[in-house]
Amino acid sequence: MSDQRPILTTRQGHPVRDNQSLRTVGERGPATLENYQFIEKITHFDRERIPERVVHARGAGAHGYFEAYGKIGDEPASKYTRARVLNETGVKTPMFVRFSTVAGAKESPETERDPRGFAVKFKTVDGNWDLVGNNLKVFFIRDAIKFPDMIHAFKPDPVTNRQEAWRFFDFVAQHPEAIHMVTWLKSPWGIPANYREMEGSGVNTYKLVNDQGVAHLCKFHWIPKQGVRNLTSAQASEIQAKDVGHATRDLYDNISAGNFPEWEFAVQIMPDGPNDHLSFDPLDDTKRWPEDQFPLLKCGRMVLDRVPDNFFAEVEQSAFGTGVLVDGIDFSDDKMLQGRTLSYSDTQRYRVGPNYLQLPINAPQPGVKVYSNQRDGQMTYGVDGTGPNRHINYEPSTLAEGLREAPKTTEYHQPVEGKLGRFQTSRTEDDYTQAGNRYRSFEDWEREDLIANLVGDMKQCPEPIQLRMVWHFWHADEDYGRRVAEGAGIDLEKAKALPPLPGRAAPHKRLEAETYTDGTRAHKVAAE
Ligand code: HEM
Secondary structure (H helix, E strand, O other), rough: OOOOOOOOOOOOOOOOOOOOOOOOOOOOOOOOOHHHHHHHHHHHOOOOOOHHHHHOOOOOEEEEEEEEOOEEEEEEHHOOOOOOHHOOOOOOOOEEEEOOOOOOOOOOOOOOOOEEEEEHHHHHHHEEEEEEEEOOOOOOOHHHHHHHHHHHHHHOOOOOOOHHHHHHHHHHOHHHHHHHHHHHHHHHHHOOOOOOOOOOEEOOOOOEOOOOOEEEEEEEEEEEEOOEOOOOOOOHHHHOOOOEEEHHHHHHHHOOOOOOOEEEEEEEEOOOOOOOOOOOOOOOOOOOOOOOOOOOEEEEEEEEEEEEOOHHHHHHHOOOOOOOOOHHHHHHHHHHHHHHHHHHHHHHHHHHOOOOOHHHOOOOOOOOOOOOOOOOOOOOOOOOOOOOOOOOOOOOOOOOOOOOOOOOOOOOOOOOOOOOOOOOOOHHOOHHHHHHHHHHHHHHHHHHHHHHHHHHOOOOOOOHHHHHHHHHHHHHOHHHHHHHHHHHOHHHHHHHHOOOOOOOOOOOOOOOOOEEEOOOOOEEEOOO
16 A cells, blocks of 8 residues: 655755765765754754743643623623623633643642642634633732742742742741632642642632723632542642643543533622722732622633644643733732733743744634734744735824724723822731631641641741741631641740731731632631
């Protein structure tokens, strides 16, 4: 039978007649420099890696679609937003999703205890909308200027290249707002069983804007129809001994077998404004919004039904960012959200290149025509103005061929008044209520795993860090602080006697009962 397979070529389209041997003078060399085929092959190979993401380097991606219910809870979605992706029913909006860990390098084990990234690109009829979130619904810090310090402390020591518990807790000990997320992270919720069986959340606060230009603050959430499953440290170690990429395998195997994972999309909503009646700041991403006051309103579903054809082209080069919003979804003044927004496209211009948005994985869906006046730069692939306007790469122009602005919409005008400066909001004093609620809401086995993990970590920390951490845990819940202190042999009375942190308010807690849903578990946490 004749061989029907395609012929191997160089990138110039020349057929390769010998791929086994260098061109050499005689059988034993030397090699010659005019060997184009070899030079093309080896120099391309030399450039095959791009810088890994500075955070969230280890990840896996999948394609899928989003279907809106046209409603937010029981009300028409248009009451809150004019974004067509949430309003129009019967439309399958194409999506690409990348799940990740945070601190580990590109090939690090997927069993690591770490928040999981949950980055979603909706390729909507109005252009792209990215929602770049995590599985734990909150974050460690609430001011973007702290992010590089936080990541430095969580990543390996610059001398030994080892991640160290004392570096992590040295940072956390100075940041009471991190105790809530640390309580999640050191429990089994810090190691989701895989990417399919975990929740997602946009974490930061956004705004929905309707046709009349009326805005509401909102938070976005993903609820997995597969349920939620987490691992103890012992279970994770057992998996890691055999497989460092178990979560990618689980995702690819299930999608390839037609077992498509699915998430419901829900929003929490409150009127725009300072909402001074609340005892927490709705712009503080270290806090959750209690669901008895702000229920999870379902508004659509996402299905992942296709694995990438090529990991590098689609997953490694994918670029998500918090600045990528569509009309009807807007920024809030959440200081983390605002600080993040520059960072994503900045790093992507460095990591992938200035024309990263021309790559198919990052470009809008084919139905959305991109007509910008941007030209040139490294790796220019397409030229937006290939039509009659190809000469006119500026705007405005008196000529008929140039591009014009889109018709105006009813803009949302946020009133802003204040003194320019560096502030902490006065409503961020209580960093303990929700951490304590989290501790009390865990099942016994989860609490035991949490304490065991923290005891192990505390034993690696110097005494000043140990004492401050026990002080924080004790303020969140007395039983929490006592058990960590006893397990790690830390003097509880000495820890309790510490003064408040310099420049921070003395710890205090709220008293209201609150309801939260975690996985399939809805729980009311009692007032203390
Ligand atoms: C000031 C705060 C933050 C800054 C400066 C920041 C910065 C970054 C940067 C530079 C990247 C790499 C992007 C790339 O190379 O494509 C990244 C990735 C990511 N960040 Fe953040 N980040 C911040 C906070 C957060 C928060 C609060 C979350 C979760 C709610 C988050 C979730 C993610 C995710 C999921 C990715 C991976 C995206 C992907 O899969 O490509 N980040 N971040």
